[in-house]
Amino acid sequence: MLANQIGYYSLILGLLFSVLLCGVSIKDFGESNKKINQNILSLTFLQLVFVIVSFLSLIISFINSDFSNEIVFNNSHTTKPLFYKISGTWGNHEGSLLLWLLVLTLFIFLFLIKSKEQPKKYRILTLLFQQIIIIGFFLFVLMTSSPFNYLFPIPNEGLGLNPVLQDPALAIHPPILYLGYVGTSIIFSSSLAAVMQNYVSKQWGQHIKKWVLVSWIFLTIGIMLGSIWAYYELGWGGFWFWDPVENVSLMPWLTLTALLHCIVVLESRAELTSWVVILSITTFTLSMCGTFLVRSGILNSVHTFANDPARGIFILIFLFVLIVLSLVIFFIFHRENNKSSNNFFWLSKETSILINNWFMMYFLSVVLIGTVYPIFLDVISSEKISVGPPFYQKLIVPFLIPFLLFMSLGPRLKWIKSKIENKSSLIITFAISAILTFFIIKNLTTDLLFYILLISAAFFLFFTTLKELLLKKFKNISQTSAHFGFSLLILSILFNSILSSEITTNIKVGEKYNYKKGEIFFKKIEEKQESNFNSIIGYFEIKNENGKIIELKPEIRVYNQPIVITSEADIKTTLIEDNFLVMNLVKGNEYFNIRYQVKSFMIWIWISVLLISFGGLISLVNTKYEK
Amino acid sequence: MYGRKVKLRFVLLALILASVVLTVLLVLQSLKENVVYFQSPSAIKSLIELNKKKIRVGGMVKEQSVFITSDEVNFIITDFKNEINVVYSGVVPNLFAEGKGVVAEGFLKDKNYFTATKILAKHDENYMPPEVKEAIGDK
Numbered sequence: 001m002l003a004n005q006i007g008y009y010s011l012i013l014g015l016l017f018s019v020l021l022c023g024v025s026i027k028d029f030g031e032s033n034k035k036i037n038q039n040i041l042s043l044t045f046l047q048l049v050f051v052i053v054s055f056l057s058l059i060i061s062f063i064n065s066d067f068s069n070e071i072v073f074n075n076s077h078t079t080k081p082l083f084y085k086i087s088g089t090w091g092n093h094e095g096s097l098l099l100w101l102l103v104l105t106l107f108i109f110l111f112l113i114k115s116k117e118q119p120k121k122y123r124i125l126t127l128l129f130q131q132i133i134i135i136g137f138f139l140f141v142l143m144t145s146s147p148f149n150y151l152f153p154i155p156n157e158g159l160g161l162n163p164v165l166q167d168p169a170l171a172i173h174p175p176i177l178y179l180g181y182v183g184t185s186i187i188f189s190s191s192l193a194a195v196m197q198n199y200v201s202k203q204w205g206q207h208i209k210k211w212v213l214v215s216w217i218f219l220t221i222g223i224m225l226g227s228i229w230a231y232y233e234l235g236w237g238g239f240w241f242w243d244p245v246e247n248v249s250l251m252p253w254l255t256l257t258a259l260l261h262c263i264v265v266l267e268s269r270a271e272l273t274s275w276v277v278i279l280s281i282t283t284f285t286l287s288m289c290g291t292f293l294v295r296s297g298i299l300n301s302v303h304t305f306a307n308d309p310a311r312g313i314f315i316l317i318f319l320f321v322l323i324v325l326s327l328v329i330f331f332i333f334h335r336e337n338n339k340s341s342n343n344f345f346w347l348s349k350e351t352s353i354l355i356n357n358w359f360m361m362y363f364l365s366v367v368l369i370g371t372v373y374p375i376f377l378d379v380i381s382s383e384k385i386s387v388g389p390p391f392y393q394k395l396i397v398p399f400l401i402p403f404l405l406f407m408s409l410g411p412r413l414k415w416i417k418s419k420i421e422n423k424s425s426l427i428i429t430f431a432i433s434a435i436l437t438f439f440i441i442k443n444l445t446t447d448l449l450f451y452i453l454l455i456s457a458a459f460f461l462f463f464t465t466l467k468e469l470l471l472k473k474f475k476n477i478s479q480t481s482a483h484f485g486f487s488l489l490i491l492s493i494l495f496n497s498i499l500s501s502e503i504t505t506n507i508k509v510g511e512k513y514n515y516k517k518g519e520i521f522f523k524k525i526e527e528k529q530e531s532n533f534n535s536i537i538g539y540f541e542i543k544n545e546n547g548k549i550i551e552l553k554p555e556i557r558v559y560n561q562p563i564v565i566t567s568e569a570d571i572k573t574t575l576i577e578d579n580f581l582v583m584n585l586v587k588g589n590e591y592f593n594i595r596y597q598v599k600s601f602m603i604w605i606w607i608s609v610l611l612i613s614f615g616g617l618i619s620l621v622n623t624k625y626e627k
Numbered sequence: 628m629y630g631r632k633v634k635l636r637f638v639l640l641a642l643i644l645a646s647v648v649l650t651v652l653l654v655l656q657s658l659k660e661n662v663v664y665f666q667s668p669s670a671i672k673s674l675i676e677l678n679k680k681k682i683r684v685g686g687m688v689k690e691q692s693v694f695i696t697s698d699e700v701n702f703i704i705t706d707f708k709n710e711i712n713v714v715y716s717g718v719v720p721n722l723f724a725e726g727k728g729v730v731a732e733g734f735l736k737d738k739n740y741f742t743a744t745k746i747l748a749k750h751d752e753n754y755m756p757p758e759v760k761e762a763i764g765d766k
Contacts, residue, residue, distance in 0.1 A: 362650060369654055384665035386683065391661035395654060504717045506697050513697075565721045584718055591695045595718040 004069050007057035008148040010050040011098075014105070015138040017047040018131050025124045025131075036120050040127065041112055047134075048105045055089075055102050058147050062089050067158050070149035071095060077160035077561040079532040087171030088161045093311075094147035096174055100291075101137050103182040104130070111186050111211070118207060125193030126186075132325075133185050136318045144311045160561035163533070169229040177222030177249065181287040183215025184252060187259070188284035191277045192326055196333045200277060205267030210620060212263055216256050217616040223249050224609045232569050237502070237580050237597045239605055242389045247371040248290035251364055255283040258360035260616075261353045269415060271350065274336055275357070281326045288319050293371075345417040352410030359403045366395045397454070400490065404457035407486070408464045411479055426464070433459035444498050455494055461487035478622075482615025488608035492601040499577075499600035506591040517545040520596060533559040535568075538583050542596065552581040554594075578602040663732060668709040677735055684711060684741055685730040693725055704729060704741075715743035 021043050028037040060066075062085050067073040075092045076085055090096045108130040115123050141147070164170075190208055194200045226249070227239045240246060259279040262272045292315040345351075370387040377383050409420065420426070434456040441451055465484035469477070503515050513520045523539040536556045543549050555568040569582040580597040665683040684704055692703035700715045702725075713731050723729060723746060733743035 365650070366654060369658065373658065384683075385662045386665070387658065388661050388663050388681070391657055394657050394661070506695050506700070567721055582718065584721060584723075586693060586695060586700070586719060586723065589693070589695045591697070593695070593700065593718050 003057040003060045003064070003066065004148050004150070007054045007061070008146070010054040010057070011138065011142060011146075011148070014047050014050040014054065014101075015135065015142065017043055017050065018135045018138060021047065022128060022131050022135075025127055029121060029124045034120060036112075036123055040124070044105075044109050044112055044127070048109045051098075051102050051105045055098055058095060058098060059086055059089050062086060065158060067156070068151055068154045069147075070151050071147050073151055073155055073158045075161050076158040077532065078157065079561065080161060080166070081531070083168075083171065084161060084166045087165075090174050091161055091165045091170075094141070094145045096178075097137065097141050097145055098147050099175060099178055100182060101134070101141060103178050104134050104137060104185060107182060107186050108134070108189075111190070114210075115207065118203075119197065119199065122190075122193050122197045122199050122204075125196055126190040129189035129192050130185065133189065133322070136322075140311075140314055140318065144314050157561070160532075160559070162562070163557065163559040163564045163566050164233055167229060167233055169225050170233070173222060173225040173229060176218055176225060180215050180217075180219025180222050181252065181290070183211060183218060184256065184280075184284040184287045186211050187215065187280045188326070191280035192329050195277055195329060198333070198335055200266070200273040200334075202267055202270045205263050205270075205276070209260075209263045209267055212256065212260050213616050213620040216253075216260055217613045217620070219249070219253050219256060220609060220613045220616070223253060224606060224613075228606060231602075232571055232580075233566075237569075237582070237595065237599065239602075242370070242387075242392045244371050244374075245294055247367050248286075248293050251367055251371075252283050252286040252290060254360050254364045254367070255279055255286060258357045259283060261356050261360075265350055265353050269350065272354075274334060277330060277334065281323075281330065285319070285323055285326075288315070288322065292316060292319060293375075347413065347420070348418050349410070349413045349415050352406060352413050355406050356410065359399065359406075362399065363396060366392060398450075401453050401457045404454075404461045404487070404490065407483055408457075408461040411468075411476070411483065412464075429463050429467070430456065430460050433457075433463060441498065451494070451498070455491070458487050458490040458494065462491060478615045478617075478619035480615070481618065482612045485608045485611030485615060488604060488611065492604035492608060495601050496599060496605065500598060502595065502597045504593075504595045506593050508590055508592070519543045520594070522592070522594075532561060533557045536585070538592065538594075540581055540594075542579070542581070544598075550579050552579065552596075554581045554583045556583065556585055573603055575603060576600065665730075667706045668704055668711045669706055671711060671735065671738055672709045674738065677737065679734070681732065681734060681744075683730055683732045683747075684713070685728070686710075688723070688725050688727055688729050690725050704731065711741050712739055713741045713743050715746060717743075717745070719746050 021040065024037065024043060025040055028040060031037075058069075061069045061072050062076055063082065065072065065076055065078045065085070067076075071092055071094045072088075075088045075095075080088070088095075090099045108127060111126065111130070112123065115126075187208060190204075190211070191200070194204050194208075223246075226246070230241070230246075231237070231239045259276065262276055262279065265272050266276050292312065370391050374385050374387060377385055409426075412421065434452065437452050437455040437459055441455060442448070461483065465480050465487060468480045469484060472480075501517075503513075503520070505513050505515075505520075507513050507520070507522050509522055509525055511522050513522075519542070521541040521543070523541060526537045526539070528535050528537060534557070536558075537553050538555070540552045540554070541549055542552060550572055552570040552572065554570040557566045557568060558564075559566065565585075567582050567584050569580055571581075572579040578597075578599040580595075580599055582595050584593040586593060663681050663683055665685060668684065668686055671684065686704040686706040689703040689705045689710060692701075694701045698716055700717075700719055702713050702715075703710050704713055705711075713733075715731065715733075730747040731741065731743040732745040732747065733741055735741055
């Protein structure tokens with residue numbers, strides 16, 4: 001009860017501080033002092049404190065199972081383990097928005113602390129733009145989705161959290177992803193501020209690059225966590241389904257990656273200024289669009305918490321205002337500095353980075369069209385369609401071949417004018433890659449030529465970056481390790497898709513099922529009771545072609561609050577392959593429905609994504625090597 | 628007439644334009660091939676011509692219609708006006724049950740038989756896909 005009120009009033013106080021901050025900073029903007037007014041920093045800090053208090057009080061309501069709070073009632077239950085009580089805080093629409101707000105205020109505070117050597121007016125403008133976003137979110141939370149609504153009479157028991165969300169990976173997935181999403185808001189605000197102050201320069205590039213890196217690292221890891229979760233919890237056995245919800249997180253990632261590359265051009269050569277600003281605006285817009293599409297109920301998925309049209313319309317209007325505002329600012333204030341523009345040759349680092357950007361924009365448009373087209377068609381003709389994975393694969397995979405080749409060559413080029421060095425060693429590396437590929441896959445696939453090209457390109461990148469890592473020791477290790485990770489990612493995805501196999505069948509307890517390469521034996525089932533679910537554990541023995549026996553124990557869980565049945569896959573992971581078994585029971589049948597999958601190199605997909613983010617991390621902690 | 632730089636720019640612009648047009652065409656073509664339409668059992672009944680393309684069928688799983696053998700799951704999707712028999716070999720999602728909403732993806736054998744290649748998972752048992760809601764009217 002008390003926590004509820006504290007939470008609510010701190011939110012309102014936080015909003016008041018926003019308004020106050022706008023006033024104080026506008027006043028300070030006009031004054032001639034060199035340093036920013038100390039009060040601004042304290043006010044920002046106080047605002048952060050209030051949002052933290054509000055968030056903590058919501059967590060406390062969840063921990064105490066205070067069902068007088070509507071969202072606690074809707075999303076929690078007394079028998080739920082403590083960990084999931086806490087993660088339930090952001091496992092719903094209202095709480096997750098509060099988390100957005102928390103990260104927004106946290107980041108602007110960190111920004112102010114970390115930007116002390118930047119010009120005063122630029123800092124104040126960034127703060128102002130950020131406060132506009134913050135006010136928008138405060139209003140959104142307070143008006144359409146308050147996490148502190150009362151319920152009376154107070155129910156004795158809550159409705160429980162959707163069991164598929166009761167999972168460690170998913171407990172940390174939203175906060176991490178939000179850190180990435182919201183990080184782009186700082187990039188957005190500060191790029192607008194920089195445009196207004198005509199400060200899109202080398203210094204600004206160096207300073208904002210850190211924020212780009214931070215958002216990029218969190219976004220990368222956040223997407224990966226979601227993907228890992230989908231892999232083992234949804235039981236489909238894949239890691240990426242081209243589901244609209246996955247796509248909306250991929251889109252800002254693509255523009256952010258593009259931005260990360262051309263910010264390097266900006267910080268060393270002071271070029272591509274307009275492009276950097278456009279990318280910053282686009283990235284944040286896409287993050288907001290993601291929130292809008294996912295939260296408004298337009299896309300149906302596990303992320304859609306409620307279909308309240310008022311919310312959708314609010315975000316849409318807010319988004320519209322932000323886009324118009326940023327475009328107006330861009331067109332009025334932006335001055336391309338003519339001195340140094342277009343001052344580079346075809347074969348140079350600048351060109352190679354532009355090529356990267358073109359590819360990113362192409363991938364972005366494919367994903368965007370595939371995601372938005374069904375919504376668009378539904379609105380204009382009420383025809384229901386969905387765009388399947390083949391669409392994306394067909395349009396993206398072939399373009400990976402030139403992309404990978406450029407990625408191997410690009411980083412070797414120098415600024416302004418360059419030539420390709422060590423041509424012979426590159427040709428040899430490529431020949432080795434091609435021959436290696438040929439011997440590996442000659443018996444594996446029918447579409448030989450295409451795969452040879454694709455996999456050789458990936459191996460080419462793999463070997464060139466590996467050589468770089470080994471020979472040049474720590475020179476530019478961040479870029480090399482990220483690119484190395486990317487080649488590893490593509491290789492593991494390709495081999496995963498070529499080598500993986502799957503068997504689905506219906507089987508009774510005690511039965512054996514023979515397939516081409518082996519045998520599945522369903523030994524027995526066992527029932528077990530946990531605090532918030534009952535489970536049926538199946539004992540399986542799988543004999544594979546080498547006669548090796550693998551034991552797998554998938555589970556069916558019947559959660560009591562709410563009553564939901566989930567399947568927990570059992571996965572045995574090795575460096576070479578994952579053995580994945582999931583079972584399911586259809587009501588009133590003695591047959592269990594099972595799916596056994598051998599997924600090759602699955603763990604390498606996660607490892608390579610970690611390597612990619614590790615590259616970003618190194619660049620963040622040590623910018624010394626970025627020359 | 629024009630300087631070298633202007634010509635170069637012109638060529639560059641033409642190249643960019645050409646590649647954009649090409650990309651758009653490619654994307655649209657691919658979109659046309661890979662779009663999966665959603666249909667209700669009633670809509671299938673009123674089809675004049677059977678399409679070989681992959682489609683989605685949605686509705687309710689009819690009570691008492693699920694029948695499982697060692698390699699297949701058979702059931703009937705109904706929109707309370709018309710129904711269609713579905714044959715599926717694979718894993719059904721957790722929330723698949725008689726009397727619940729379902730979306731199946733696959734190919735039509737004829738107007739009464741549908742071979743499903745995928746049964747779509749839904750995560751919330753109270754949640755009904757908007758397509759299904761529309762297909763079965765306001766029931």
